[in-house]
Amino acid sequence: MDNFAVIISRLSESFLLNCRLFALTLVFSLPLGLVIAFGSMSRFDPLRWLVRTFVWIIRGTPLMLQLIVIYFGPGLMNMAFNWPSGNSGRFVAATVAFVINYACYFSEIFRGGIESIPKGQYEAGQVLGMTKKQVFFHVILLQVVKRILPPVGNEVITLVKDTALARIIANKEIIMMAGEYSSKGLIWPLFATGLYFLAFVGALTLLLDWCEKKLGYFRT
Amino acid sequence: MPILEVRDIEKRFGTLQVLKKIDFSLEKGETLAIIGSSGSGKTTLLRCLNFLEKPDRGRILVNGEVIFDAADPATQRESEVRRKRLHFGLVFQNFNLFPQYTVLKNVTLALELLAKERPDYNQNKKAILEEIQEKAKNLLSQVGLLDKLDYYPHMISGGQQQRVAIARALALEPDILCFDEPTSALDPELTGEVLKVIKSLAERKTTMIIVTHEMDFARDVSDRVIFMDDGAIIEQGTPEDVFGNPREERTKQFLSRYKSN
Numbered sequence: 001m002d003n004f005a006v007i008i009s010r011l012s013e014s015f016l017l018n019c020r021l022f023a024l025t026l027v028f029s030l031p032l033g034l035v036i037a038f039g040s041m042s043r044f045d046p047l048r049w050l051v052r053t054f055v056w057i058i059r060g061t062p063l064m065l066q067l068i069v070i071y072f073g074p075g076l077m078n079m080a081f082n083w084p085s086g087n088s089g090r091f092v093a094a095t096v097a098f099v100i101n102y103a104c105y106f107s108e109i110f111r112g113g114i115e116s117i118p119k120g121q122y123e124a125g126q127v128l129g130m131t132k133k134q135v136f137f138h139v140i141l142l143q144v145v146k147r148i149l150p151p152v153g154n155e156v157i158t159l160v161k162d163t164a165l166a167r168i169i170a171n172k173e174i175i176m177m178a179g180e181y182s183s184k185g186l187i188w189p190l191f192a193t194g195l196y197f198l199a200f201v202g203a204l205t206l207l208l209d210w211c212e213k214k215l216g217y218f219r220t
Numbered sequence: 221m222p223i224l225e226v227r228d229i230e231k232r233f234g235t236l237q238v239l240k241k242i243d244f245s246l247e248k249g250e251t252l253a254i255i256g257s258s259g260s261g262k263t264t265l266l267r268c269l270n271f272l273e274k275p276d277r278g279r280i281l282v283n284g285e286v287i288f289d290a291a292d293p294a295t296q297r298e299s300e301v302r303r304k305r306l307h308f309g310l311v312f313q314n315f316n317l318f319p320q321y322t323v324l325k326n327v328t329l330a331l332e333l334l335a336k337e338r339p340d341y342n343q344n345k346k347a348i349l350e351e352i353q354e355k356a357k358n359l360l361s362q363v364g365l366l367d368k369l370d371y372y373p374h375m376i377s378g379g380q381q382q383r384v385a386i387a388r389a390l391a392l393e394p395d396i397l398c399f400d401e402p403t404s405a406l407d408p409e410l411t412g413e414v415l416k417v418i419k420s421l422a423e424r425k426t427t428m429i430i431v432t433h434e435m436d437f438a439r440d441v442s443d444r445v446i447f448m449d450d451g452a453i454i455e456q457g458t459p460e461d462v463f464g465n466p467r468e469e470r471t472k473q474f475l476s477r478y479k480s481n
Binding site: 118121124125126127129134138142146217220 | 270271272302303305306308309310312314316317318319320329330333334372373374388389392
């Protein structure tokens with residue numbers, strides 16, 4: 001059996017996969033969520049209907065199932081496309097599943113935030129000769145960010161812990177690693193994983209608090 | 221030639237007709253007060269002028285140029301609407317300042333965005349931006365807020381916010397400045413400072429349309445008054461005529477209610 005230092009270093013190394021998955025998911029799902037939010041607010045009925053159905057499916061099925069479908073689906077359906085073999089393929093598939101899943105959740109938060117901004121803010125920008133795009137980026141966006149920060153923070157914290165689901169398609173994340181020890185009868189590494197998550201979420205909470213304070217200089 | 225001609229504007233919301241054959245004109249430098257009870261269509265009329273609502277019928281001309289014709293879709297193109305609405309400025313009932321920007325930035329923002337479209341913007345960026353700052357400071361000093369440049373909207377009173385909104389609208393040098401019940405959202409003790417600013421604009425011959433419930437102010441500040449009821453213009457004329465010697469029964473009723481209050 002490995003000694004303490006080796007176990008810690010292997011847990012830490014596997015936690016890096018959780019961290020990478022977390023970071024990539026955020027980087028891609030936040031902008032994609034905004035695009036989906038606009039789709040779900042479109043005045044073009046078929047597009048809105050399509051986007052809202054998609055969001056319903058993604059939010060209505062378990063992320064675990066989505067991981068399985070996205071990773072094994074192409075092979076089972078004999079599609080021309082398939083994931084690269086080995087760890088990199090597993091990781092990319094997990095990232096894609098996470099990005100789609102979280103983008104849908106974010107899109108609903110964004111939609112709520114955008115729709116909560118009073119109409120007068122849009123009108124004030126318009127009568128001052130701003131284009132719709134200028135109104136959105138120069139007047140609306142920061143107000144939306146301020147309003148949605150708490151619910152987005154919630155999702156971000158959930159995401160940290162959801163990264164553990166990546167093991168369902170055999171990504172060697174931290175809980176999978178700890179599981180290898182517990183199956184050999186060594187139980188403490190499994191408990192130790194909790195400390196990794198706690199520390200990560202603790203740091204995130206501080207960061208989110210800081211962002212909220214930064215945006216506290218104005219009121220919407 | 222009148223600076224503004226409104227010709228037979230009509231507007232419906234569903235089955236409700238909110239504007240009926242609205243027809244009037246305005247000379248440069250004139251102040252027009254629009255009075256009437258709530259729901260009489262005054263605000264909708266202002267919103268039509270500012271392209272926030274689209275009339276179903278009628279035409280709007282500024283300096284003789286047709287800027288809106290309900291029968292001619294070519295006058296309603298989104299790309300042109302943006303340029304055309306700059307003929308008008310609008311001061312809202314609840315100010316609608318941008319909360320995340322300082323008082324100064326509220327006034328400069330639209331000017332800065334417009335300046336970016338100037339062909340010489342990149343070469344003269346610094347000079348252009350400085351000019352905009354100076355202009356905004358001038359306007360804010362006109363409305364008595366030079367000491368509040370770096371404040372955010374939530375830090376100042378409603379009356380001060382509305383004065384910022386007036387400076388913000390003036391910054392774009394509209395031909396016609398519209399006020400939509402500019403003091404209705406204010407505590408009574410704060411209305412005076414806003415009315416004083418509007419009055420000083422009238423004295424400087426700013427062309428204005430003011431929708432208001434402040435009858436004494438309307439009488440005092442305007443060159444012409446329109447009384448609206450149920451979506452139609454019932455009576456128009458000088459303040460002396462409309463307030464002192466109303467011809468129509470409905471005008472008399474409306475004004476007597478204000479006197480008894």
